[in-house]
Amino acid sequence: MDFSAFPRFTDTDDPDEAVKQIEALRNAPTGWMKETPELTKLEDFQVSPDKSRYTVDVDDVPFECLYFPSEHRKLYIMLSGGRAAGVFKYPVFMRWKFSPYFKGHMLCVDDPMFHFHKKVSHANWFYGTPEKSYLVLLLKIVKKLMDQFSISAEDVTFIGSSAGGYAAIYLANLLDYSSAIAMNPQLSPADWYPEETLRDFSSWGIDLTSDNDPFNRNKLMITNPKSWYFITVNQKSAIDFRGQLKTFYENSKITPKFGLTQKDNILFWVLSVESKDKHVVYFDKAGLSMCDFMLQQVRKGFDANQLYSISQLINELTVERYRLMTRIMDLSSTDRYDVKPNRKKYHIVPGNLVLEHESGGICFDFDRNTWESQLVNNKLMLTTRPVNPPIGKYAALPLARKLEKGKEYVLKLRFMLMTKSNNYYFLIKQSMSANTQLIYNHTVNHSEPLGWTEKEIVFSPSSDVYDEFMIGANQLRGEDAFISFDYITITEKTT
Numbered sequence: 001m002d003f004s005a006f007p008r009f010t011d012t013d014d015p016d017e018a019v020k021q022i023e024a025l026r027n028a029p030t031g032w033m034k035e036t037p038e039l040t041k042l043e044d045f046q047v048s049p050d051k052s053r054y055t056v057d058v059d060d061v062p063f064e065c066l067y068f069p070s071e072h073r074k075l076y077i078m079l080s081g082g083r084a085a086g087v088f089k090y091p092v093f094m095r096w097k098f099s100p101y102f103k104g105h106m107l108c109v110d111d112p113m114f115h116f117h118k119k120v121s122h123a124n125w126f127y128g129t130p131e132k133s134y135l136v137l138l139l140k141i142v143k144k145l146m147d148q149f150s151i152s153a154e155d156v157t158f159i160g161s162s163a164g165g166y167a168a169i170y171l172a173n174l175l176d177y178s179s180a181i182a183m184n185p186q187l188s189p190a191d192w193y194p195e196e197t198l199r200d201f202s203s204w205g206i207d208l209t210s211d212n213d214p215f216n217r218n219k220l221m222i223t224n225p226k227s228w229y230f231i232t233v234n235q236k237s238a239i240d241f242r243g244q245l246k247t248f249y250e251n252s253k254i255t256p257k258f259g260l261t262q263k264d265n266i267l268f269w270v271l272s273v274e275s276k277d278k279h280v281v282y283f284d285k286a287g288l289s290m291c292d293f294m295l296q297q298v299r300k301g302f303d304a305n306q307l308y309s310i311s312q313l314i315n316e317l318t319v320e321r322y323r324l325m326t327r328i329m330d331l332s333s334t335d336r337y338d339v340k341p342n343r344k345k346y347h348i349v350p351g352n353l354v355l356e357h358e359s360g361g362i363c364f365d366f367d368r369n370t371w372e373s374q375l376v377n378n379k380l381m382l383t384t385r386p387v388n389p390p391i392g393k394y395a396a397l398p399l400a401r402k403l404e405k406g407k408e409y410v411l412k413l414r415f416m417l418m419t420k421s422n423n424y425y426f427l428i429k430q431s432m433s434a435n436t437q438l439i440y441n442h443t444v445n446h447s448e449p450l451g452w453t454e455k456e457i458v459f460s461p462s463s464d465v466y467d468e469f470m471i472g473a474n475q476l477r478g479e480d481a482f483i484s485f486d487y488i489t490i491t492e493k494t495t
Contacts, residue, residue: 001302006293007103025100032066045144047105058137061128062115064091065141066108074104075151076292077142079160079167080111082123084372084385090114094164098285102292105149109138111163117204121372121385122197123163125189125217126170130205133215135170142175153177154299157292161282162186165231166220172227179228179299181291183282184240187220187248192239193369196386221251225265230295232269237278241270260311262304267295271315275322277368287318362485364395370473371395379416381484382476389473396429396468399490403428403461408493411439411457414486418450420478426457428466436470437462452486458493 009025010018032052042058049069056063080094091110099106112134113124128134146156157179158168165185172180186192189201190208201208208218222229231248235241235258249256252266260269269291273281283291298304362380364373370393372383382395403409417424426440439459469490476483 001297001306002300005297007101007289009101028097028099029068037064042140042144045141046148047145056141058140059132061112061132061134061137063112063134063138063141064093064110064115066093066096068096068099068106070103070105072103072105073149073151074102074155075142075145075149075157076102076104076106077156077158077168077171078106078108079126079158079164079171080109081161081163081165082121083114084121084368090118094161095159095285095288098288101285101289104155105145105151107142107145109141111167117200120200122200123166123186123189123192125163125186126167127189127201127206127217128215133217135167135217136174136215138167139171139174142171157181157295159288159292160185162279169220169222169229169231170217172229173222173224176224176226179230179295181230181232181288181295183232184234184237184244184279185220185231186244188218188244190218191243193386195388195390199387219247221248222266228265228267228295228299230267230269230291232271232283232291234275234278234281235270235272236274237281240279258312259308259315260304261308262298267298267304269311271318273315273319273322274326276326276365279369281318281322283318284321287314290314362397362488364397364471366395367393376484379484379486381482382471383482384473384476387479387481388477391472391474393473394429394470395473396431396470397488398431399467399469402464402467403490405461405464408458408460410491410493411459411489412455412491413488414452414454416450416452416484417442417444417482418478419444419476419481419483421475422446424475424483425472427470427472428459428461429468429470430465431468433465435463435465437466 010021012018012021035051035053037053037055038051039055040057042056045054045056047054047067047069052067054065054067056065078093078095078098080092083092093108093110096108111124111126113127117124126134126138142156145151146153153175154177156175158171159181160168161183163186165182166187168180168182169185172178190198198208210218233240233245241256252263254261254263254266254268256268256270258270258272260267271281275281294304294307364382370384370386370389372385374381411426422444424442424444425438426442427436427438429436440455440457442455469488471483
């Protein structure tokens with residue numbers, strides 16, 4: 001492998017100046033955030049170094065684009081994935097901060113499905129309509145840039161994760177000799193949280209389960225022997241490793257072993273990283289730059305199987321990175337066993353308080369594929385992404401210490417609830433276990449106007465294992481369902 005070909009990010013050998021240049025890379029330009037997008041038809045689309053934001057109309061479909069110029073004749077297309085409605089304002093440009101690390105023109109593109117369906121909370125895969133594939137349309141924009149800067153297909157790389165990874169593979173299938181880097185991609189949209197996905201796509205006249213889609217969008221496979229593909233997957237994410245990529249292993253005849261494997265024009269990297277959300281274990285800007293370098297070297301004839309051992313080492317570095325990220329998230333939330341935030345200051349939880357969370361300081365731990373949270377008037381509001389969420393998806397608050405069998409405790413809470421369910425359950429739970437105990441069953445009176453409910457409940461733990469307060473997603477049913485908290489406290493009962 002020719003490591004001298006790895007992009008150099010400094011133009012000096014002076015250590016102090018080199019450090020300054022490297023540090024400058026970490027601050028991508030942000031002036032584009034104040035720009036009004038330039039509206040243009042595809043036939044008139046042409047980028048300029050002093051303009052970043054474009055809305056390109058292709059066959060009546062607006063593509064929101066963010067462009068970063070370069071002196072190098074390479075082109076990187078950064079593709080956005082799914083998101084929760086209301087959490088991010090459309091458009092979303094993923095990995096735009098990575099632009100200084102890639103020596104080439106960069107175009108970040110959001111999925112126009114979110115332009116037409118602003119309230120959906122899932123992946124949309126740049127799918128389009130029954131008659132139009134938005135990825136086929138997007139390729140026309142890519143070719144306009146290729147023509148403008150005389151960039152060959154060999155120097156075009158599509159990059160994305162999750163639904164963006166799907167899009168990267170699809171586009172590399174369409175463009176001969178191009179490359180794709182896809183992290184935890186979906187290959188079968190119908191199997192990705194089907195309860196909500198199939199419902200929404202069906203309402204748009206799209207059957208994700210059909211074998212007769214004219215654009216072959218429903219079962220994505222690597223079909224172009226002239227293009228190159230670099231796929232990474234987190235083995236800890238069962239929905240990806242054993243779900244979405246199972247058909248890929250079988251059709252490509254690749255053995256999914258830990259580390260980096262090459263088979264013909266495919267590089268396949270199995271990571272094994274624990275994280276709060278195992279699906280979103282992706283390489284950062286330095287890691288993606290490394291993947292791009294490896295892929296280009298393989299295209300020149302290097303055998304990536306020689307990197308099997310070093311790929312395991314890089315996995316360990318990635319594990320440590322996500323451990324640190326998890327630790328930082330824990331420290332910045334109220335999910336700590338010994339402290340609680342109070343106007344951004346921490347103090348020790350008083351001895352008689354097992355749990356005390358108030359107003360905007362409440363911060364549940366939950367699966368972000370199921371739950372969403374936001375502050376409304378400084379009150380925590382929890383909603384679920386599926387209209388009818390599955391059983392077994394909980395949001396939990398760790399207690400300051402374990403509850404003791406034989407003692408009585410008082411739960412005080414003030415909450416507001418909107419749901420089509422007739423009951424809502426409040427429980428205590430043993431962490432890292434399915435062991436739970438119901439401590440309050442709230443009966444929903446659908447005839448009463450929406451308002452705050454205050455409750456004080458005395459309960460006794462049935463064992464000494466409980467160290468979390470918990471609520472379930474399954475009872476938040478209906479399109480406008482939510483639960484909002486003003487305060488939650490658990491104290492030992494005093495005589």
